[in-house]
Amino acid sequence: MRSVDYDTEQYQDYARGRALTQQQLGVWINAFEAVLPDRRPLVGLDIGSGTGRFTPALADAFGPVTGIEPSVRMREVARTRSQHPGVRYLAGAAEDMPVPSDSADYALLFLSWHHVQDKTRAAQELTRVLRPGGRLLLRANFSDHHPRPWWLEHFPNGYEVDAALFQPLHEVIAGFTSLGWRVVSFDTVTEPSSGTYGDMLERLRLRTLSFFAQLSPDELETGFRRLEQTVAADPGAPAPVFAEPLLTLELR
Template sequence: MRRIDYDTEQHQDYARGRALTERQQQTWISAFAAVLPEGRPLVGLDVGAGTGRFTPALARAFGPVTGVEPSVRMREIAQAQSRHPDVRYLASSAEDMPVPSASADYALMFLSWHHVQDKPLAVRELARVLRPAGRLLLRANFSDHHPRPWWLEHFPRGFAADAALFQPLHEVIEMFTSDGWRVAGFGTVTEPSVGTRADMLQRLRLRTLSFFAQLSPDELEAGFRRLEEAVAANPDAPAPVFAEPLLTLERC
C-alpha cells in the first residue's frame, strides 16, 4: 500500500468527500451503542480521527472524546469544524497515544486500521489506554470480508486493488487475541445511501479514498471514464448500499 501523507494530499477535500449525512451518522452511533456498556458517560478515543467526522457525535452520544490524529492539516480542519466542549484533539497515532493508562472506556478506529504502520505496537498501546473490559470498535475492511462497493467494478483491478489494502479478518483477530484481547462481536452495518449515483460520483471525483492512491494515472483516467459513462445512463438512481464490517474487541 502506498502510504498517504494527509498533510500534503487529500486533507483539503477529505471532509467533503467523506461527509456523513445525519441518517448515516446516526446509523453508526446506534451500532456503536449496541456494543458499548449502557452506563453514561463513557470516556472515548477516536483513533485516526481525521477531520473529526465522528468525534463530536461520539461526545454527544456517549461522553468526552479525545481525537487522536497524526496529520496536522486534518486536525486543523477537525478543530475548525467543531468546538464541542467534550472534544479535544491530540497530535499522535495509534502506536503512541499521550493519554494515561486505563483512562478510556472505548476506542473507535473507523477505517484507520489499514493506515497503522506498526500494528503489533498499536495492539499493545490500545490495551494500555483502555480500562479492563474496555472495547475497541474496529470498523475496518478485511480482504476476505470485503464490502465490494458498486463503483469499484469500473476501475482496472478495482476489487483486487482495494482488497489488497486490507488484512484478512482471521489475521487481525489473531493479532489481538494473541495479545490477550477477546472478540466481543462481529457483524455488519448497512449505511444509508448518500443519495443518487450522480451524488456519489461527485464525491468520488474528490479522490479521498485510499484506493485511488494505489492506481496509476492511466488506471484512474480509464476508471473514471467508465464510471461517468455508467452513471450518465441513470444519474438519478439511488446509490447502492452495502454491508460494512464492524469488529468489536474487548481488552481482557
C-alpha cells in the same frame, strides 16, 4: 500500500468527500451503542479521527472523546469544523497515543486500521490505554470480508487492488487475542444511501479514498471514464448500499 500524506493530500477535500448524512451518522452511533457498556459517561478515543466526522457525535452520545490524529492539517480542519466542549484533538497515532494508561472505556478506529504501519505496536498501545473491560470498535475492511462497493468494478482490478490494502479478519483477531482480548461480535452495518449516483460520482472525483492512491494515472483515467459512462445513464438513481464490517473486541 502507498501511504497517503494527509498534510499535502486530501485534507482540503476530505471532509466533503467523506461526509456522512445525519441519518448515516445515526445508524453508526446506534451500532456502536449496541456493543458498548450501558453506563454513561464513557471516555472515548477516536483514533485516526481525521477531520472529525465522528468525534462530536461520539461525545454527544457517550461522553468526552479525544481524537488522535497524526496529520496537522486534518486536526486543523477538525478543530475549525467543531468546537464541541466534550472533544479535544491531539497529535498522535495508534502506535503512540499521548494519553494515560487505563484511561479510556472504548476506542474507535473507523477505516483507519489499514493506515497503521506497526499493527503489533498499535495493539499493544490499545491494550495500554483502555481499561479492563474496554471495547475496541474496529470498522475496517478485511481482505476476506470486503464490502465490494459498486463503483470499484469500473476501475482496473478494482476489487483486488482495494482488498490488498487490508488484512484478513483472522489475522487482525489473532493480533489482539494474543494480548488477552476477546471477540465480542463481528457484524455488518448497512448505511443508508449516500445520495444519487451523480452525488457519489462527484464525491469520488475528490479522490479521498486510499484506493485511488494505489492506481496509476492511466488506471485512474480509465476507471473514471467507465464510471462516468455508467452514471450518465441514470445520474438521479439512488446509489446502492452495502454491508460494512464492524469488529468489536474487549480487553479482559
